[in-house]
Amino acid sequence: MGSNLNYDDMRNLLEICIDSVESGMIAETAGADMVELCDNLFEGGTTPGPGTIQAARENLSLGLNVMIRPRGGDFLYSELEFSIMKMDIVESKRAGADGVVFGILQANGEIDVERTKALVELSRPMRVTFHRAFDMTPDPFRSLESVIDSGADRILTSGHANFVHENIALVKKLVEMAGNRITIMPGSGIDESNLAEIISNTGAREFHLTGRSVMESRMKFRKEGIYMGGLKEIPEFSRKIVNKKRILAFRAILDSFE
Numbered sequence: 001m002g003s004n005l006n007y008d009d010m011r012n013l014l015e016i017c018i019d020s021v022e023s024g025m026i027a028e029t030a031g032a033d034m035v036e037l038c039d040n041l042f043e044g045g046t047t048p049g050p051g052t053i054q055a056a057r058e059n060l061s062l063g064l065n066v067m068i069r070p071r072g073g074d075f076l077y078s079e080l081e082f083s084i085m086k087m088d089i090v091e092s093k094r095a096g097a098d099g100v101v102f103g104i105l106q107a108n109g110e111i112d113v114e115r116t117k118a119l120v121e122l123s124r125p126m127r128v129t130f131h132r133a134f135d136m137t138p139d140p141f142r143s144l145e146s147v148i149d150s151g152a153d154r155i156l157t158s159g160h161a162n163f164v165h166e167n168i169a170l171v172k173k174l175v176e177m178a179g180n181r182i183t184i185m186p187g188s189g190i191d192e193s194n195l196a197e198i199i200s201n202t203g204a205r206e207f208h209l210t211g212r213s214v215m216e217s218r219m220k221f222r223k224e225g226i227y228m229g230g231l232k233e234i235p236e237f238s239r240k241i242v243n244k245k246r247i248l249a250f251r252a253i254l255d256s257f258e
Contacts, residue, residue, distance in 0.1 A: 003034075003060075003061060003062060003063050003064060003098045005033055005034055005062060005063035005098060011254075011255070011258055012199065012205050012206070012207065012254040012255070012257060012258065013033045013034065013205065013206040013207070014031070014032050014033050014034075014206075014207055014209070014247075014250055014251060014254055015032070015033065015034045015035065015036055015063075015065070015185065015187075015206065015207065015208045015209070016032045016034075016035050016036070016208075016209060016210065016211060016242060016247060017035070017036045017038060017041070017045070017187075017208060017209070017210045018035045018036065018037055018038070018242060019037075019038050019039060019040075019041045019045075019048075020052075020241065021052065021055045021056045021059055021060070022241060023035075023212070023241050023242035024037065024056055024059070024060050024062075024064075024242075025059060025060065026241070026242040026243075026244050026247070027062070027211075027242050027247055028060055028061065028062045029244065030242075030244045030245075030247030030248045030251060031247065031248065031251035032062055032247055032251070033062060033063055034062055034063025034064070034065055034098070034099075035056075035060065035062060035063070035064060035065065036065045036066075036067060036101055036129075036208065037052065037053065037056050037064060037065065037066050037067065038067040038069075039052070039067075040072060041240075042229075042234055043072030043073075044069075044072060044132075045067045045069060045131075046067065046069045046070065046071060046072060047066070047067055047068055047069055047070060047088045048066065048067065050091050050095065053066055053091065053092055053095045053097065054095045057095050057096040057097065063098045063099065064096075064097045064098050064099070065097065065098060065099035065100065065101050065127070065129060066088075066092040066097045066099070066100050066101065067100075067101045067102075067131075068085050068088050068089055068092070068100050068101060068102040068119075069085075069101075069102060069103075069131075070084045070085055070088070074105070074136075075103050075104055075105040075133040075136065076104075076105055076106070076107055077104055077115075082104075082115060085102060085119060086119065086122060089102075089119060089122050089123050089126075090122070092126070093123070093126055097126060098126060098127060099123075099126050099127035099128065099129060099153075100119075100123050100126055100127075100128060100129070101128075101129040101130075101131050101156070102116075102119060102128070102129075102130070102131060103116075103130050103131045103132070103133025103134060104116050104119070104133065105133055105136065105137065108138075109136065109137050109138045110137060110138065110142070110143070110146065111130075111134075111137060111143050111146035111147055111150065113146050113149055113150050116130065116147070116150040116152065117149075117150045117151055120150055120151040120152055121151070127153045127154070128151070128152045128153050128154070129152065129153065129154040129155070129156055129185070130147045130150070130152045130154070130155050130156070131156045132156055132157060132158060132187070132188065134147065134155050134156070134157050135157055135158050135159070135160050135161070140157075140159075140160050140170060140174060141173075141174075141177065144174055144177060144178060144182075147182065148178075148181050148182050152182065153182065153183060154182065154183040154184075154185050154206070155174070155178075155182060155183070155184055155185065156185050156187050156208055157171065157174065157184060157185070157186065157187070158186070158187060158188035158189065159171040159174070159186070162188065162189065163188050163189025163190075164186045164187065164188055164189055164190055164194075164198055165189060165190075165194045165197070165198065166189075168197070168198060168201050168202060171184065171186050171198075171202045171204065172201060172202045172203055175202055175203040175204050176203065183205070183206055184202075184204055185204065185206040185207065185208050186198055186202060186204050186207055186208065187207070187208025187209070188208075190207060190208070190209050191209070191211075191246075192246065192249050192250070192253070195207070195209075195250060195253045195254070196253050196256075196257075199253070199254070199257050200257075207250075207254065209250055210242075211242055211243055211246035211247050211250060212240040212241060212242055212243060212246075213240065213241065213243040213246070214238050214239075214240055215238060215239055215240070215241045216237065216238050217236075217237040217238055217239070219237055222236075222237050
C-alpha cells in the first residue's frame with residue numbers, strides 16, 4: 001500500500017508519532033496525514049525493525065516517515081553508527097516509506113552538515129526531516145541555515161525548549177526566517193489545550209503530536225517486582241497507544257483554521 005499524501009495540499013498537516021502499526025491504523029482512521037514510526041519512545045525514539053516498517057507500509061496509506069536513530073542518548077555518532085543509519089535508510093526506502101527522520105551533531109553541538117547532506121542524498125526521493133537534535137544545538141538561527149544547507153525538507157523543533165508552548169516566539173521566528181526554504185514543524189508537548197494557540201501564533205502549517213492513552217495489558221497472570229528495563233518507571237503491564245478521539249480532536253482544531 002502506498003501513500004496518498006499530497007504535500008502541496010494547502011490544509012494544515014497532522015503528523016502523529018507512533019511506535020506500532022496498530023497506532024498508525026488508528027491515526028489514519030482519525031484523519032492524520034502522516035505518521036513518524038519509531039521504536040523506544042521512552043528514549044525519544046529509535047529506528048523500528050524492518051518487519052515493523054514493512055507492515056506499516058502494507059497497512060497504511062497515509063504518509064510514512066521512519067525514524068533513523070541507531071540508539072538513544074546524544075546525536076554524536078561513530079562511523080559504525082553512521083553506517084547503520086545508511087543501511088536503515090536504504091531499508092526504509094526499499095519498504096516504500098515516504099520519508100525518513102534523523103539528525104546528526106558535531107561534538108561542539110553544531111549541525112554535522114557534511115554527514116547530514118550525505119544522508120539526505122542517500123534518502124532521495126524520500127523526504128527528509130531533521131529531528132529535535134536541532135533543539136540541542138547552541139544557536140537556533142545558525143542551525144536553521146545549516147540544516148537548509150544540508151538539503152533537508154523539514155525541521156522538527158520544540159523551539160529549543162522542552163515543550164513548544166514554552167517558546168512559541170522562537171518557533172514563529174524560525175517559521176518566518178525559513179520562508180519557503182524549509183518547513184518548520186512544531187512538536188513536543190502539543191495537545192488539545194494548546195494546539196490552537198500554537199497554530200495562531202507560529203504561522204506553522206505542519207504539526208507533530210502523539211495523542212496517546214494508556215492501554216492495560218490483557219495478561220491475567222502478572223509477575224510483580226520484575227522490570228525488563230530495570231526501571232519501575234517503565235510499566236510492564238500497560239502500554240500507550242494512539243487514542244482515536246484525541247486525533248479526531250486535533251484534526252478538528254487544525255481544520256477550523258483552514
